[in-house]
Amino acid sequence: MEKRTNSPYPRIDRPVLAVVGVLLVISTILFARNDREHEWRWYQAEFKRLVAEKFGPDKAKTVPAGLQQIWIPSMAKADRCVTCHQALGWKGFETADEPYRTHPPEILKTHPPETFGCTSCHGGQGWAIDREPAHGPIEHWNEPLLGKQMGEEYSLSDNKAALMQMNCNVCHRYERETKGAEAINHAKKLVNEKGCRGCHVVNGRGGTIGPDLTFVGDKEAEQYEYGRLSGQKTSFAWHVAHFKDPRALVTETVMPNFNFGTKDAQALAMLVLSWRKSPVPAAFIPGVPDSEPQTQQEKADEERMKNGPGGWFVKTGCFVCHSVTSLGVKSPAQIGPDLSTAVEDVQSRFGRTLDDFLREPTGTMSVVLSRQIILSPEEKAVALQKLREAYAEHEKQKAAAETKTVPVAARH
Ligand code: HEC
Numbered sequence: 383m384e385k386r387t388n389s390p391y392p393r394i395d396r397p398v399l400a401v402v403g404v405l406l407v408i409s410t411i412l413f414a415r416n417d418r419e420h421e422w423r424w425y426q427a428e429f430k431r432l433v434a435e436k437f438g439p440d441k442a443k444t445v446p447a448g449l450q451q452i453w454i455p456s457m458a459k460a461d462r463c464v465t466c467h468q469a470l471g472w473k474g475f476e477t478a479d480e481p482y483r484t485h486p487p488e489i490l491k492t493h494p495p496e497t498f499g500c501t502s503c504h505g506g507q508g509w510a511i512d513r514e515p516a517h518g519p520i521e522h523w524n525e526p527l528l529g530k531q532m533g534e535e536y537s538l539s540d541n542k543a544a545l546m547q548m549n550c551n552v553c554h555r556y557e558r559e560t561k562g563a564e565a566i567n568h569a570k571k572l573v574n575e576k577g578c579r580g581c582h583v584v585n586g587r588g589g590t591i592g593p594d595l596t597f598v599g600d601k602e603a604e605q606y607e608y609g610r611l612s613g614q615k616t617s618f619a620w621h622v623a624h625f626k627d628p629r630a631l632v633t634e635t636v637m638p639n640f641n642f643g644t645k646d647a648q649a650l651a652m653l654v655l656s657w658r659k660s661p662v663p664a665a666f667i668p669g670v671p672d673s674e675p676q677t678q679q680e681k682a683d684e685e686r687m688k689n690g691p692g693g694w695f696v697k698t699g700c701f702v703c704h705s706v707t708s709l710g711v712k713s714p715a716q717i718g719p720d721l722s723t724a725v726e727d728v729q730s731r732f733g734r735t736l737d738d739f740l741r742e743p744t745g746t747m748s749v750v751l752s753r754q755i756i757l758s759p760e761e762k763a764v765a766l767q768k769l770r771e772a773y774a775e776h777e778k779q780k781a782a783a784e785t786k787t788v789p790v791a792a793r794h
Pocket residue numbers: 463464467470480485486489490493494495498499500501502503504529530543562
């Protein structure tokens with residue numbers, strides 16, 4: 383048996399232990415008080431009171447008390463928003479103030495909260511039980527609440543609640559249209575109309591002149607170059623400014639200025655930021671990857687043009703960006719000029735022959751011909767010949783139009 387004096391604990395520890403003990407007691411008391419001061423208790427009491435007032439005390443007893451959460455293992459989410467937002471499924475609180483308001487019911491029919499939680503649509507920090515950490519902004523937050531307040535801060539020109547649609551589209555990205563995500567739908571239409579895929583891969587399809595955009599929403603805010611951006615330094619603000627005028631931010635870029643207004647630029651910024659690697663399991667994603675196929679009409683048009691006199695421009699891929707009207711080729715996007723008159727235009731625009739331009743192109747075409755469509759010298763000779771044919775045809779049509787007689791060859 384060891385003697386007490388040989389105790390491994392030096393004597394000095396006793397007072398220290400005593401102090402630690404007292405501190406523990408104090409902190410427990412403080413903790414308990416702090417917990418009692420959580421605002422959610424107050425909101426729950428108030429909601430109970432509102433229910434009692436409207437439906438009587440018996441009904442009020444059915445209002446759940448204490449911390450509430452929706453636990454969705456497949457998404458690794460524990461959303462505690464319902465601790466305060468208790469009115470969600472209650473009828474009769476449609477006009478109450480938040481957090482006591484009935485949730486718009488339609489959207490929850492197709493997305494029951496038991497399966498979808500709250501943050502998959504709204505953003506916010508699901509685990510938080512105080513309003514500020516739940517909604518943000520707080521330091522190191524991962525997921526801001528994409529609500530009206532943030533819409534105000536981002537000066538959304540249209541629907542202040544539209545930012546949430548970014549989250550809708552994390553799941554609905556493969557649909558051409560999603561009811562309730564109008565800003566995103568508008569942006570998807572623009573992407574098709576303006577031919578962004580002429581230069582960018584999206585969902586596995588498109589050109590390589592610009593970066594692949596399939597997961598551009600995962601790019602960290604710190605990775606953007608804000609040097610030329612005035613105002614807010616956020617990825618959203620960067621994209622809005624870039625869409626309004628790409629060259630204002632990236633001086634050397636060949637991305638065209640589409641003259642987008644604020645509403646278009648904001649919708650496009652939401653769309654591209656929604657293109658993230660999905661944090662949700664495949665079962666939550668409606669539509670099939672790469673299910674943005676060409677419509678029947680688009681397919682038929684392409685086939686017809688391929689077999690027409692301008693077939694070479696279609697097969698080679700020039701028609702992604704250029705129409706060649708004189709040969710019946712109509713580009714879906716028309717990013718570059720009509721090539722019917724290239725012979726003449728290159729001379730007047732660049733002071734060079736077309737032959738010379740194709741050998742040493744500048745601007746967009748230098749990127750196109752070095753990265754997307756690589757042509758051998760022989761193929762460049764063919765290109766030159768085809769462009770001359772297009773020009774000859776153009777001249778013929780012009781002459782015919784001027785004499786107002788339609789030659790047999792052009793009639794069909
Ligand atoms: C499938 C997506 C989706 C899910 C899941 C969802 N909501 Fe909503 N929520 C919406 C939509 C859409 C609106 C209407 C937004 C608008 O246009 O004002 C809305 C509105 C709200 C509002 C009113 C906001 C306002 O601007 O007035 C609150 C609060 C809210 N939801 C909380 C929740 C909570 C809490 C949960 C989890 C139990 C939840 N929501 C789950 C889509 C969703």
